[in-house]
Amino acid sequence: MAAEVELKAGIPSGRKVITGNYAVSYGAALARAQVIAAYPITPQTQIVELLADFCAEGLLQAKFIKVESEHSAMAACIGASAVGARAFTATSAQGLALMHEMLHWAAGARLPVVLANVNRAMGPPWSIWTDQNDSLSQRDTGWIQYYCESNQEALDTVIQAYKVAERVSLPAMLVLDAFFLSHTSEPVEIPEQGLVDRYLPPYRPKYKLDLADPRAFGGITMPSEYFELRYKIQKAMEEALAVAEEADLEFKRLFGRGYGLVEPYRLEGAELALVTSGTVTSTARLVIDRLRAEGEKVGLLKARLFRPFPTSLVREHLLGILKIAVIDRNISFGHGGIFAQEIKSALYNHGQPPLFGFIAGLGGRDITPELIEEIIEYALSHDRPEEEIIWMGVKR
Amino acid sequence: MSTKEFAPDRPITFAAEREMPPMAVSLGTTLANKTGSWRYLRPVYDEKKPPCNHACPAGNDIRGFIALILKGRLAEARELLCETNPFPAITGRVCHHPCELECNRREFDEPLSIRALERLAGDKGYKALRAPHKRHEERIAVVGSGPAGLSCAYFLARRGYHVTILESEREPGGMLRWGIPEYRLPKGVLDRELALLKGMGIELKVGVRVGQDVRLEELDADAIFLAVGATKGLELDLPGLEAEGVLHGLEFLKRVNFGERVELGERVAIIGGGNTAMDAARVALRLGAKPIVIYRRTRAEMPAIPEEVEAALEEGIEFLFLAAPIEVLTTDGQLKGARFTRMELGPPDETGRRRPIPIKGSEFEMELDNLILAVGERPDLSFLPEGVELKEGRVNDPVLVRALKAPIFAGGDAATEAGTVVDAIASGRRVAEAIDRHLRGLPEPAKGEEPVLVPFARINLDYFEPRPRVQGRTLAVPERVTNFREVELGLSLEEGQLEAERCFSCGVCNQCDNCITYCPDVAISRHDDEYEVDYDYCKGCGICAQECPRWVISLVEEEK
Ligand SMILES: Cc1cc2nc3c(=O)[nH]c(=O)nc-3n(C[C@H](O)[C@H](O)[C@H](O)COP(=O)(O)OP(=O)(O)OC[C@H]3O[C@@H](n4cnc5c(N)ncnc54)[C@H](O)[C@@H]3O)c2cc1C
Ligand code: SF4
Ligand code: SF4
Numbered sequence: 017m018a019a020e021v022e023l024k025a026g027i028p029s030g031r032k033v034i035t036g037n038y039a040v041s042y043g044a045a046l047a048r049a050q051v052i053a054a055y056p057i058t059p060q061t062q063i064v065e066l067l068a069d070f071c072a073e074g075l076l077q078a079k080f081i082k083v084e085s086e087h088s089a090m091a092a093c094i095g096a097s098a099v100g101a102r103a104f105t106a107t108s109a110q111g112l113a114l115m116h117e118m119l120h121w122a123a124g125a126r127l128p129v130v131l132a133n134v135n136r137a138m139g140p141p142w143s144i145w146t147d148q149n150d151s152l153s154q155r156d157t158g159w160i161q162y163y164c165e166s167n168q169e170a171l172d173t174v175i176q177a178y179k180v181a182e183r184v185s186l187p188a189m190l191v192l193d194a195f196f197l198s199h200t201s202e203p204v205e206i207p208e209q210g211l212v213d214r215y216l217p218p219y220r221p222k223y224k225l226d227l228a229d230p231r232a233f234g235g236i237t238m239p240s241e242y243f244e245l246r247y248k249i250q251k252a253m254e255e256a257l258a259v260a261e262e263a264d265l266e267f268k269r270l271f272g273r274g275y276g277l278v279e280p281y282r283l284e285g286a287e288l289a290l291v292t293s294g295t296v297t298s299t300a301r302l303v304i305d306r307l308r309a310e311g312e313k314v315g316l317l318k319a320r321l322f323r324p325f326p327t328s329l330v331r332e333h334l335l336g337i338l339k340i341a342v343i344d345r346n347i348s349f350g351h352g353g354i355f356a357q358e359i360k361s362a363l364y365n366h367g368q369p370p371l372f373g374f375i376a377g378l379g380g381r382d383i384t385p386e387l388i389e390e391i392i393e394y395a396l397s398h399d400r401p402e403e404e405i406i407w408m409g410v411k412r
Numbered sequence: 413m414s415t416k417e418f419a420p421d422r423p424i425t426f427a428a429e430r431e432m433p434p435m436a437v438s439l440g441t442t443l444a445n446k447t448g449s450w451r452y453l454r455p456v457y458d459e460k461k462p463p464c465n466h467a468c469p470a471g472n473d474i475r476g477f478i479a480l481i482l483k484g485r486l487a488e489a490r491e492l493l494c495e496t497n498p499f500p501a502i503t504g505r506v507c508h509h510p511c512e513l514e515c516n517r518r519e520f521d522e523p524l525s526i527r528a529l530e531r532l533a534g535d536k537g538y539k540a541l542r543a544p545h546k547r548h549e550e551r552i553a554v555v556g557s558g559p560a561g562l563s564c565a566y567f568l569a570r571r572g573y574h575v576t577i578l579e580s581e582r583e584p585g586g587m588l589r590w591g592i593p594e595y596r597l598p599k600g601v602l603d604r605e606l607a608l609l610k611g612m613g614i615e616l617k618v619g620v621r622v623g624q625d626v627r628l629e630e631l632d633a634d635a636i637f638l639a640v641g642a643t644k645g646l647e648l649d650l651p652g653l654e655a656e657g658v659l660h661g662l663e664f665l666k667r668v669n670f671g672e673r674v675e676l677g678e679r680v681a682i683i684g685g686g687n688t689a690m691d692a693a694r695v696a697l698r699l700g701a702k703p704i705v706i707y708r709r710t711r712a713e714m715p716a717i718p719e720e721v722e723a724a725l726e727e728g729i730e731f732l733f734l735a736a737p738i739e740v741l742t743t744d745g746q747l748k749g750a751r752f753t754r755m756e757l758g759p760p761d762e763t764g765r766r767r768p769i770p771i772k773g774s775e776f777e778m779e780l781d782n783l784i785l786a787v788g789e790r791p792d793l794s795f796l797p798e799g800v801e802l803k804e805g806r807v808n809d810p811v812l813v814r815a816l817k818a819p820i821f822a823g824g825d826a827a828t829e830a831g832t833v834v835d836a837i838a839s840g841r842r843v844a845e846a847i848d849r850h851l852r853g854l855p856e857p858a859k860g861e862e863p864v865l866v867p868f869a870r871i872n873l874d875y876f877e878p879r880p881r882v883q884g885r886t887l888a889v890p891e892r893v894t895n896f897r898e899v900e901l902g903l904s905l906e907e908g909q910l911e912a913e914r915c916f917s918c919g920v921c922n923q924c925d926n927c928i929t930y931c932p933d934v935a936i937s938r939h940d941d942e943y944e945v946d947y948d949y950c951k952g953c954g955i956c957a958q959e960c961p962r963w964v965i966s967l968v969e970e971e972k
């Protein structure tokens with residue numbers, strides 16, 4: 017028998033200045049992840065390093081499984097989740113891509129694994145800096161996706177993600193920008209374990225691998241049933257919208273902080289709405305404040321939940337605004353920015369204000385306040401976009 | 413939902429998605445699906461023999477006693493050793509350890525320190541033995557109390573026979589006492605091991621030379637074992653050998669071992685390359701001389717145990733290879749020196765070693781105070797009728813049969829070529845079994861099948877990490893060359909356990925549970941230390957066999 021780890025006092029609460037990566041580690045530890053399997057990749061590595069320390073020090077009673085690839089990491093999480101354990105992993109870029117097959121599996125098997133993806137641009141060419149193509153490429157795998165703006169939000173979202181995922185039996189991914197968040201320190205409120213436990217009860221799945229009552233999982237399924245099982249995943253995604261909203265409200269009641277599924281910022285009376293996700297939002301808030309002070313009627317909508325897509329919330333906040341400008345730190349080659357597409361399709365059949373799709377900041381290039389001003393300038397000075405994709409800052 | 417509720421006798425169909433579970437999961441138990449029907453290879457627990465065990469002439473269960481050391485159970489470790497070898501504290505010191513040469517770990521990093529571990533068990537697991545019940549009437553006489561005689565007596569006593577040992581010297585032990593010096597095998601250790609035999613009720617008569625004090629024919633016994641060793645030093649045909657200052661190796665060692673003060677000069681040459689030569693040189697050094705070993709072949713051909721040569725070199729003893737004496741130089745019957753000739757190696761002789769040939773005109777002289785001859789020993793069989801040759805086992809020589817009432821057996825150095833302690837012990841055991849069969853009228857055992865040994869390639873190295881061998885500490889050279897203190901200091905229990913951890917446990921299950929962990933069909937279960945495969949569900953994938961680190965599990969084809 018393995019030696020019993022001495023259970024220390026647990027994760028200490030209080031205010032701490034930590035990086036986004038560590039915030040994620042604290043979130044996973046407070047959520048009492050029971051199995052952690054991960055493979056290191058810059059810029060994600062510190063997340064699992066700290067979790068490994070927590071395990072070694074006995075602050076966290078979890079099984080830490082060292083694996084030889086991200087594919088195995090996700091496979092281990094799937095196995096753990098299938099027996100009813102709370103499983104956690106973290107990755108980036110090529111690592112997430114390597115997990116792709118298993119991402120489908122986790123969702124199809126309806127396992128509430130939680131994954132933190134530190135957005136890193138896909139290679140080649142090698143880059144370690146941020147953009148969203150890695151996570152957005154996994155759009156159709158059946159995973160819930162949250163995009164985080166701050167270190168505090170990253171910590172809180174891990175906990176919320178488990179709550180939602182376990183309620184609807186779907187896996188959830190939270191996404192944070194490489195370096196801008198992952199390696200930047202901010203003051204973070206580390207909640208009390210007791211409070212987190214109240215918010216997030218132990219995971220008790222209805223169906224699980226059980227030696228006492230063995231059953232077959234994921235076996236071959238005929239066309240007569242497969243179709244319905246897919247239908248159920250979509251229904252669970254739809255349910256997840258309400259569950260996520262409720263989970264955020266409950267979080268706010270308990271911890272005094274909430275984020276919404278989308279967050280309108282100074283949208284009242286705006287004639288132009290900027291749409292952003294991730295850390296660009298923080299920069300954009302600054303620009304909006306400045307322009308508002310100058311009397312410009314501009315506002316901001318932060319996209320936090322990407323899957324399931326909060327279509328009605330988007331409509332609620334954006335319909336009636338004259339113009340919409342979306343900043344995408346990603347590109348679906350052959351079409352355009354992905355958030356722009358999603359918002360367009362949400363608004364289709366509903367009046368369709370002109371929408372400007374901007375691509376900026378790929379591979380970690382800075383999206384500065386000046387650049388955002390330029391974007392707003394463009395949208396304000398044009399009736400409609402001159403091009404389907406407006407590239408910001410391409411050296412031509 | 414209980415399993416029973418859903419144990420289906422007909423297919424489950426769903427009318428609407430609401431009735432379906434969220435994921436593809438069987439609502440009935442999978443126990444109904446006997447995956448064993450897919451199997452064409454059957455895993456079976458099939459322990460095999462570790463190569464170390466096979467290489468030990470005594471057949472020690474090395475893996476077994478090491479596993480007991482690992483658990484800190486030293487008395488049981490010794491007990492297990494004593495099933496095959498009554499003197500683990502002795503072999504644990506002086507054995508030439510062929511086991512280590514075959515240890516699979518050798519190909520990975522370094523062999524296990526088997527001999528040192530055996531010593532640990534022998535020393536620290538020491539426990540008195542009770543006298544076995546004497547259930548047979550027959551009495552057996554053992555001539556010679558070297559390891560062969562002692563071992564035979566031990567195994568016969570265990571089988572319930574009355575045994576009497578006759579020994580010509582005043583103390584028992586043979587070469588263990590008067591060949592091997594104190595710094596390799598302390599007399600205290602020997603006495604402790606011998607005390608056990610007394611406790612078993614074995615009778616020992618010392619100072620009785622068979623053929624001199626009592627005639628062989630007069631021995632009152634139902635069987636006789638001759639284990640008289642090879643105690644007579646071989647002579648060289650050299651002019652001047654009778655000079656004062658010329659000594660015979662074995663005789664020299666015997667005098668020192670029996671506590672006599674032997675005076676040596678400064679320059680002492682030892683002729684020979686075996687254990688006797690090494691010990692004579694190391695003893696001479698300890699008596700204050702400056703010994704030089706002169707051997708007619710090279711280091712590679714030396715019959716001595718390599719560690720002994722190593723130790724002699726370490727202690728600063730000089731070696732001269734490819735040289736042999738041709739004449740002893742004397743003045744007034746006193747040794748003054750010797751003439752030598754240089755040798756070269758010619759084609760191999762009948763022993764497979766290259767024959768040394770003198771190089772013409774290469775003669776040289778060396779001034780010497782003493783010359784010690786240690787060129788080999790042979791049995792002294794002068795008490796036997798003319799022309800009788802001894803071979804291990806029952807001696808069927810017609811001359812002997814006519815002269816004796818009792819059947820006669822031989823073993824040890826007197827009857828084998830091996831010339832080692834462990835071979836003598838093994839020989840004693842084989843003869844004890846032969847005597848028992850003879851007296852009980854039992855047939856020779858049928859020759860069993862060759863055991864399946866575990867080759868290195870069958871060890872799953874993914875489960876092991878290279879780690880240096882734990883070598884017992886030794887006395888520093890300056891601390892040992894002026895006295896007869898034991899050179900090797902042995903292992904502590906902690907060191908022993910550290911070393912024991914390195915053992916692969918080749919072919920023998922050590923309950924690591926890997927097979928259980930890896931079986932994807934959860935078809936393996938453990939009951940205490942036994943494992944069972946549920947063949948209803950084992951689908952024959954062979955993962956257990958692959959992941960067993962030590963080749964315990966064999967895959968056999970299903971006959972279907
Ligand atoms: C100096 C030296 C160092 C050695 N070192 C090692 C070593 O490190 N490792 C190793 O494995 N081997 C070593 N050997 C070899 C080993 O000691 C022998 O192979 C082994 O002792 C043989 O055992 P045995 O019982 O056949 O004979 P022995 O040990 O020779 O015992 C024979 C006994 O019979 C007695 N005897 C003889 N004739 C009579 C008689 N007529 N009546 C009554 N008693 C009689 C003798 O006194 C003696 O006690 C060494 C040998 C020598 C000489
Ligand atoms: S008696 Fe010799 S060969 Fe046998 S286990 Fe001991 S050291 Fe090895
Ligand atoms: S590893 Fe252990 S069992 Fe295998 S040969 Fe060496 S001592 Fe024997």
Ligand code: SF4
Nearest residue numbers: 921924925926927960
């Ligand atoms: S895997 Fe371990 S438990 Fe199973 S047979 Fe091999 S040694 Fe024994």
